[in-house]
Amino acid sequence: MLNQKDDCIESITIPYGNHVDYDECLWFLNRNFDDCLHVIHEKGIRKAIKFNNDLLLLEITGDIGCLRATVLVGNVTENIKRQIIEFITEWFDLARDLTPFYKLLEGHRILAYMSKEYYGLRLVGIPDLFEALAWSIIGQQINLSFAYKLKRRLVEQYGDFISYGNTRYYIFPDYSTLAKAKLADLKDMQFSSRKGEYLIELASTFDNNILSKDFLLGLPDMMVRQKVLTDLRGIGIWTANYTLMKCLREPSSIPYGDAGLLNALVNHQIIKEKGDLKKIEHFFTQFVGWESYVVFYLWRSLAIKNN
Known part of the structure; x- marks a missing residue:
């Protein structure tokens, strides 16, 4: 663990195209959950990142047509x-043109409102595979607050x-x-024995160079990547599809069985029964190539802003 003071203050510009609302992205990242990996600060976000052995603290703010990353700590x-x-371009999926997605939303009787109400929301990812x-x-199988x-x-x-301020x-x-x-230490933190084992085994898999992001990206298609992941102990189809969506940016990844997704589908009267897989599959055929974004926007619909 490092305790650092300011080494330099430098600002970096990250340009983006259309359909980006940074405030909407920040609100989704916040949502009153206690995420320990970033701090929403004024109109921006502070996040520590690590490239090899280089630790940096960034403050990322929005501007017209770009984001600005100020390096608060680090060389x-x-x-x-x-x-x-x-990293920032991947984290906020800034390189993707959402025009086709919004056209699909606008043509959908139930979800049309999302193209305006959630305009500019990007599928905020997790760039690191591990x-x-x-x-x-x-x-897995617990509510978000406890997770x-x-x-x-x-x-x-x-x-x-990094300590700052x-x-x-x-x-x-x-x-x-x-x-x-x-x-035993993980169990003291209230991890179940099985989850603790899964985490340690997963870490060992990476540590032994058995799995990496580059390896998965080099595989021919989503189905093969899915199979590699589900062959790992503790990784079921939900976990694999969530990871493919959030990290590898698979556009058609649907975390079937996700509680939030099912609740959102019921709320929008797209399904009546959460187990109606045929109706769920039929619904997603209307958004081929954008299934992951539809899932993300449905998750967004579960969080209500307090105006």
Whole structure:
């Protein structure tokens, strides 16, 4: 764990095209959940990131036609600048043109309102594959509030952090650290024995170079990637599809069985029974190539802003 002071203050511009509302993205990231990996600050967000051994603290704010990343802590090289731009572009999915998606929404009798009400919301992802899979395991079969509590306990115990102002900004633990974690310690944090085992085994899989993001991206299609993931202990179809959506940006990934998704489908009267898989599959045929975004916007519909 690192405790750093300001090394430099540098601002980096990340341009984007149409259909981006940074405030909408920030609100989705907040939603009154206690996420320990970022802090919503004024009109921006502060987040610690790590590139190899370089720890940085960023403050990301919105501007006309671009985001601006101010490096509050950390040494900035041209290579680091490039990685920051790539990270933020991927995190907020800024390179994607949402015009075809909004046309599909506008033509749908029930979901047409989303193109205006949630305009500019990007599918905020989890660029790191290990973090995405670990978070999916943490969230299995428990409510989101408790999942975020478990995540905080894990991160504060095993993750690096940067101190700035009177606040610690944490980074998700790397797999080499969690591979050495003791199951008893995870159980003390209220992880079930099985979840603790899954997390340690997953970390060891990465630590032994059996799995990586580059490896998955090199596979021929989504079905093959899905099979590789579900062959891992603790990774079912929901976890695999959630990870493919949030990390690998699979456009047609649907986390079937997700409680939030099912609730949103019922709320919109798209289905009456949560087990009606045929109706769910038929519904998604109207959004081929944009299924992941539809899921994300349905999740968004469950969170109501307090005006």
